[in-house]
Amino acid sequence: MSSTASSFQALGRLLRYARGYRRRIIAASLCSILNKLFDIAPEILIGVAIDVVVNQEESFVAGLGFTTAQEQILVLGVLTFFIWAGESLFEYLFQILWRNLAQRLQADLRQDAYEHAQRLDMGFFEAKSSGQLVATMNDDVNQLERFLDGGANAMIQVGVTVVAVGAVFFVLSPLIALLAFTPIPLIVWGAFYFQRKAGPLYADVRERVGDLSSRLANNLAGIATIKSFTAEAREAERLRAASEAYVEANRRAIRISSAFIPVIRMAILTGFLATFTVGGMMALRGDLNVGAYGVLVFLTQRLLWPLTGLAQVIDLFERAMASTRRILDLLATPIQVVDATDRALEEPVSGAVTFERVAFRYGASGAGVEGIDLAVPAGHTLALVGATGSGKSTLIKLLLRFHDPDEGRVLIDGQPVDSVSLASLRQAIGLVSQDVYLFEGSVRDNIAYGKPDASEGEVIEAARTAEAWDFIRALPEGLDTPVGERGVRLSGGQRQRLSLARALLKDPPILVLDEATSAVDNETEAAIQRSLSRIGHGRTVIMIAHRLSTIVHADEIAVIEAGRVAERGRHEQLLARDGRYAAQWRVQTGEVEVAPAPLT
Numbered sequence: 360m361s362s363t364a365s366s367f368q369a370l371g372r373l374l375r376y377a378r379g380y381r382r383r384i385i386a387a388s389l390c391s392i393l394n395k396l397f398d399i400a401p402e403i404l405i406g407v408a409i410d411v412v413v414n415q416e417e418s419f420v421a422g423l424g425f426t427t428a429q430e431q432i433l434v435l436g437v438l439t440f441f442i443w444a445g446e447s448l449f450e451y452l453f454q455i456l457w458r459n460l461a462q463r464l465q466a467d468l469r470q471d472a473y474e475h476a477q478r479l480d481m482g483f484f485e486a487k488s489s490g491q492l493v494a495t496m497n498d499d500v501n502q503l504e505r506f507l508d509g510g511a512n513a514m515i516q517v518g519v520t521v522v523a524v525g526a527v528f529f530v531l532s533p534l535i536a537l538l539a540f541t542p543i544p545l546i547v548w549g550a551f552y553f554q555r556k557a558g559p560l561y562a563d564v565r566e567r568v569g570d571l572s573s574r575l576a577n578n579l580a581g582i583a584t585i586k587s588f589t590a591e592a593r594e595a596e597r598l599r600a601a602s603e604a605y606v607e608a609n610r611r612a613i614r615i616s617s618a619f620i621p622v623i624r625m626a627i628l629t630g631f632l633a634t635f636t637v638g639g640m641m642a643l644r645g646d647l648n649v650g651a652y653g654v655l656v657f658l659t660q661r662l663l664w665p666l667t668g669l670a671q672v673i674d675l676f677e678r679a680m681a682s683t684r685r686i687l688d689l690l691a692t693p694i695q696v697v698d699a700t701d702r703a704l705e706e707p708v709s710g711a712v713t714f715e716r717v718a719f720r721y722g723a724s725g726a727g728v729e730g731i732d733l734a735v736p737a738g739h740t741l742a743l744v745g746a747t748g749s750g751k752s753t754l755i756k757l758l759l760r761f762h763d764p765d766e767g768r769v770l771i772d773g774q775p776v777d778s779v780s781l782a783s784l785r786q787a788i789g790l791v792s793q794d795v796y797l798f799e800g801s802v803r804d805n806i807a808y809g810k811p812d813a814s815e816g817e818v819i820e821a822a823r824t825a826e827a828w829d830f831i832r833a834l835p836e837g838l839d840t841p842v843g844e845r846g847v848r849l850s851g852g853q854r855q856r857l858s859l860a861r862a863l864l865k866d867p868p869i870l871v872l873d874e875a876t877s878a879v880d881n882e883t884e885a886a887i888q889r890s891l892s893r894i895g896h897g898r899t900v901i902m903i904a905h906r907l908s909t910i911v912h913a914d915e916i917a918v919i920e921a922g923r924v925a926e927r928g929r930h931e932q933l934l935a936r937d938g939r940y941a942a943q944w945r946v947q948t949g950e951v952e953v954a955p956a957p958l959t
Contacts, residue, residue, distance in 0.1 A: 476689065
């Protein structure tokens with residue numbers, strides 16, 4: 360598909376999206392049209408005034424009933440006042456309407472894109488750069504806003520100028536009209552030629568923006584790692600390379616768009632000279648009224664010169680349509696995990712979890728799980744152990760419906776998780792992961808994230824249960840202490856305890872611990888273990904274990920290997936079986952120095 364067709368297809372998609380803004384678009388367009396008509400009128404009045412001065416009682420205005428030249432000039436003066444007032448009024452209105460439309464549309468587009476992205480499955484985010492997503496929702500949306508702020512009005516007014524001025528030309532002198540309009544096909548052809556050349560270049564510019572945003576986001580998030588490896592110079596060079604790629608992409612686009620005006624200027628000169636010379640000769644011969652000649656000369660520039668603005672308009676249009684395609688493509692991304700029902704889990708939720716012949720494979724890597732059969736009675740604890748990539752976390756993602764299984768079913772209290780609403784499903788599950796994410800805000804905000812209306816007493820009780828209250832009290836502002844971006848002002852152990860408190864305040868019947876103690880010190884691990892011994896009673900707990908010492912009291916331990924259950928049983932049973940679990944236990948307890956094929 361050509362760039363022109365692709366851009367207009369993107370415009371059509373945008374107009375379909377903006378159906379709810381149709382009245383605003385029509386009103387803004389109407390004000391743009393009226394403003395341009397009033398803008399053209401003074402040139403016509405100048406010609407009429409010349410006609411009055413030259414022909415006086417025989418002028419065009421005299422034929423309207425104003426006999427003396429003085430009356431005619433006064434009438435033209437009054438008309439000029441109202442025309443300028445009308446032009447100013449409609450310029451004010453179109454600017455207000457287009458700019459407010461731009462603000463409203465960009466805000467709604469960004470909101471819709473974000474809300475749609477939130478509904479996409481986790482596979483989308485695993486395959487998509489966060490920097491690209493931020494660039495789409497921010498920079499691309501802003502690019503569309505810039506076009507609506509000025510480019511849309513400019514496109515409409517160029518069209519109105521050609522039609523209105525052309526009509527005046529053909530009324531006054533069809534011959535000169537033909538001569539003046541001769542360059543227009545070349546100008547329009549040149550505009551679309553440059554558009555075709557510029558379109559792919561601006562699409563590349565948008566990609567480079569996404570790459571640059573991604574590089575910045577990744578580097579700022581990983582600044583501690585960069586500093587620890589003294590990689591500042593290397594990362595600065597990588598950023599410079601990404602920035603230079605963006606500059607180069609823009610340079611190629613600018614080179615094309617900048618060539619438009621000089622080329623088109625010569626075409627405009629041809630039309631102006633034709634009107635100036637041929638019309639002048641006709642006026643000298645008496646074939647053309649002197650006032651009409653003045654109107655044609657003035658309007659020739661009004662007709663042709665705005666067409667040079669097509670370069671800037673097309674520049675804005677191409678950038679905006681490249682951005683629009685990315686925004687609407689995001690909105691068109693299909694939701695794989697569909698929330699197809701409003702039916703909630705039947706209350707009360709006891710928390711029994713069942714995996715029935717569950718199979719799932721990731722498209723990119725082919726890793727996943729196959730034929731998993733596991734049942735966790737309500738109030739029991741299941742521990743999952745196995746090597747990295749064996750499929751442990753995949754089971755958690757399937758339980759939370761971050762993905763749907765390719766085969767088999769996941770059930771809670773006998774209800775398939777895909778037969779209940781996502782809200783009720785995830786409300787029943789509290790997740791504490793190894794990679795704790797805290798939001799910028801206070802300690803209180805983060806603990807109460809899953810229950811924003813929680814009282815201070817509830818927040819404190821959750822913190823006590825997670826053994827976080829002692830360190831919270833010692834913070835400068837207690838619960839109101841800011842945690843910083845991603846919790847950077849807290850230690851790893853403190854973040855982990857806040858994550859546990861956050862899950863506990865939610866009070867879920869099912870608690871999932873995804874290697875929650877693997878990255879903490881012994882004191883924090885012991886504190887978390889004490890917390891778990893208290894909160895595990897009457898609650899279903901599923902643990903992905905890094906340290907086997909933390910799961911010895913689990914009701915069942917399942918060893919996952921290559922996506923399948925290799926061993927299962929209680930701690931004592933697995934040790935007696937002397938299999939892979941027992942081998943890893945001996946390594947971690949120091950009974951042997953080396954273990955073949957360790958689990959973690």
